[in-house]
Amino acid sequence: xxxxxxxxxxLVQAGGSLRLSCAVSGLTFSSxxxxxFRQAPGKEREFVAxxxxxxxxxxxxxxxxxxxxxxxxxxxxxxxxQMGTLKLEDTAVYYCAATPLYGSRRFGSYGHWGQGTQxxxxx
Numbered sequence: 001x002x003x004x005x006x007x008x009x010x011l012v013q014a015g016g017s018l019r020l021s022c023a024v025s026g027l028t029f030s031s032x033x034x035x036x037f038r039q040a041p042g043k044e045r046e047f048v049a050x051x052x053x054x055x056x057x058x059x060x061x062x063x064x065x066x067x068x069x070x071x072x073x074x075x076x077x078x079x080x081x082q083m084g085t086l087k088l089e090d091t092a093v094y095y096c097a098a099t100p101l102y103g104s105r106r107f108g109s110y111g112h113w114g115q116g117t118q119x120x121x122x123x
Contacts, residue, residue, distance in 0.1 A: 001026050002024075002025070002026035002027050002098075002112045003023075003024070003025045003026055004022055004023070004024050004096050004097070004098065004112055004113060004114035004115075005022065005023045005024075005114055005115070006020060006021070006022045006094065006095065006096050006114045006115065006116060006117040007020070007021050007022075007023070007117060008020040008021050008117060009094060009117030009118045009119045010118075010119070010120070011120045011122060012086055012119070012120070012121055012122070013086075013121070013122055013123075014086060014087060014088055014121055014122065014123050015085060015086065016086050016121075017082070017083060017084045017085075017086065018083045018086065018119060019080060019081070019082050019083070020036070020080065020081040020083065020094055020096075020117060020119075021078055021079075021080055022034070022036075022078065022079045022080075022081075022096030022114055023076075023077060023078050024077045024078065024079070024096075024098065025077060027098065027112065029074055029077040030053055030054075030074040031053060031100065032053060032098040032099060032100055032112075033050060033051065033052050033053055033098070033099050033100070033101065033102035033103075034050065034051050034070075034072055034079040034096060034097070034098055034099075035047065035048075035049065035050040035051075035096070035097045035098075035099065035105075035110055036048040036049045036050075036070060036079075036081045036094060036095070036096055036097075037094070037095045037096075037097060037107055037110075038090075038092035038093065038094045038095065038119075039092055039093050039095070039116075040089075040091060040092040040093075043092075045095070045107050046061065047061050047105040047106075047107070048060070048061055048064055048068065048081070048094070049061070049064065049068055049070040049081060050070065050102065050103075050104075050105070051070045051071065051072050051079065051102075052102040053074075053102065054074075055071065055072055055074075057102060058070055059103075059105070061105075063089075064083075064090075067083065067084050067085045067086075068081060068082065068083050068084070069081070069082040069084075070082075079096055081094065081096075083119070086119075086121045087121060088121050088122075088123060089121075090119060090121050091119060091120050091121045092118075092119060093116040093117065093118050093119075094116060094117050094118075094119055095113055095114055095115075095116045096113075096114045097110035097112060097113045097114070098110060098111065098112040098113075099111060099112075
C-alpha cells in the first residue's frame, strides 16, 4: 500500500521559513517524480513545485519561484519543500504527490497523494 506522509507544517510569521517533508512508502520512490501542491480555503488546489526522479529538473509556480526550494533524498524516500520569505497568501494545506512522469502541473497527473499539512502564515 502506498503512503505519503507530510510533516513540518505549522504557524509562522510572515517573512519566516518552514521546511516540509514528505515520507513515501509502498512504491519505488526513485521511479517517481514528486510534486507539492497547496489548497487554501475556498480555492482550488494549485501546483507549487515539482522535481524529477533524479533531481535533475525542478519546476516552480511563479508565486513561489525564488522563495521555495524542492529537493529529494532517494536514499530516504523523502521529498522536501524549503519555504522562505513566507507571505500571508502562502497559508494553505500543503500536499505532496507522486507521478511516474515529470513535467505536468495538473493535479490529475499525480496518482498518489498525502493527507496534507497545514501551513499558516501570520502577520
